[in-house]
Amino acid sequence: MRHLLSTGDLTRDEAVLILDTAAELAQVGDRSVKKLPTLRGRTVVNLFYEDSTRTRTSFEIAAKRLSADVVNFSAKGSSVSKGESLKDTALTLQAMGADGVVIRHGASGAAHRLAGWVDGSVLNAGDGTHEHPTQALLDAYTVRTRLGRLEGLRVAIVGDILHSRVARSNVLLLTTLGAHVTLVAPPTLLPVSVHTWPCEVSYDLDAVLPKTDVVMMLRVQAERMHASFFPSVREYSRGYGMDGARLDRMPRDAIVMHPGPMVRGMEISAEVADSPRCTVVEQVANGVSLRMAVLYLLLGGS
Numbered sequence: 129m130r131h132l133l134s135t136g137d138l139t140r141d142e143a144v145l146i147l148d149t150a151a152e153l154a155q156v157g158d159r160s161v162k163k164l165p166t167l168r169g170r171t172v173v174n175l176f177y178e179d180s181t182r183t184r185t186s187f188e189i190a191a192k193r194l195s196a197d198v199v200n201f202s203a204k205g206s207s208v209s210k211g212e213s214l215k216d217t218a219l220t221l222q223a224m225g226a227d228g229v230v231i232r233h234g235a236s237g238a239a240h241r242l243a244g245w246v247d248g249s250v251l252n253a254g255d256g257t258h259e260h261p262t263q264a265l266l267d268a269y270t271v272r273t274r275l276g277r278l279e280g281l282r283v284a285i286v287g288d289i290l291h292s293r294v295a296r297s298n299v300l301l302l303t304t305l306g307a308h309v310t311l312v313a314p315p316t317l318l319p320v321s322v323h324t325w326p327c328e329v330s331y332d333l334d335a336v337l338p339k340t341d342v343v344m345m346l347r348v349q350a351e352r353m354h355a356s357f358f359p360s361v362r363e364y365s366r367g368y369g370m371d372g373a374r375l376d377r378m379p380r381d382a383i384v385m386h387p388g389p390m391v392r393g394m395e396i397s398a399e400v401a402d403s404p405r406c407t408v409v410e411q412v413a414n415g416v417s418l419r420m421a422v423l424y425l426l427l428g429g430s
């Protein structure tokens with residue numbers, strides 16, 4: 129494995145290896161093992177053309193825990209504002225010795241293009257509405273840690289599927305790992321190609337919840353839609369928001385997930401977001417171990 133561009137590229141064995149490696153690295157960073165020397169002398173560039181809190185920070189912490197040198201590059205304040213292209217930016221960073229490039233970009237396919245231009249490994253940290261593979265991997269890791277398995281679990285992914293890179297990466301990964309996925313959304317927030325995805329589709333959240341082990345709530349991505357298409361908060365939360373009453377309709381051990389950032393009161397109530405059955409903070413913590421695992425497996429070879 130040289131790049132991580134899509135969860136659809138991972139075999140079951142490769143995905144399980146990443147999750148198992150993350151489990152082994154989970155102790156790194158605590159008092160007894162602050163750092164590992166694995167990536168000493170390697171340089172990781174965080175190349176972010178879109179805003180991020182969790183992904184960029186956790187990739188930086190992960191790389192530093194493996195002793196890599198980290199360069200954080202933000203399009204804002206760089207020569208991108210003077211018109212420099214992605215290709216020229218990438219070649220410039222490569223000339224400075226980047227061994228791995230973590231890229232977030234607003235264009236679907238940007239990570240694939242980058243992989244064709246640079247010699248080092250490319251890690252897709254979210255490309256447009258296409259994929260966000262490390263988010264799906266940390267979600268799978270969180271489910272496996274909480275519920276002990278992925279095989280045979282029933283997972284509902286709820287909300288703005290149309291604009292979600294997290295949904296596609298999760299559908300591809302979870303089905304590879306043996307889970308059954310149902311997408312739940314209003315028809316206006318589903319892509320026309322959804323019938324080709326390896327999952328079921330429902331418009332009725334209340335019908336799906338009683339037979340669901342894991343529900344993943346998604347944010348409605350206002351920044352990717354025209355203002356006139358943005359649903360009213362009240363209407364949306366009535367049909368597709370997760371609140372205490374809906375949580376009560378799920379099996380007792382079922383969990384609620386969210387990749388963040390959350391919009392409390394729209395797709396998730398504060399009561400559910402702060403409930404012990406909601407894994408959102410665990411997901412963030414697991415993101416560091418998971419991204420360490422990916423950097424270790426991609427860049428750790430001689």
Ligand code: CP
Binds near residue numbers: 180182183184254
């Ligand atoms: N989940 C996620 O990608 O969050 P950020 O946009 O903060 O990185």
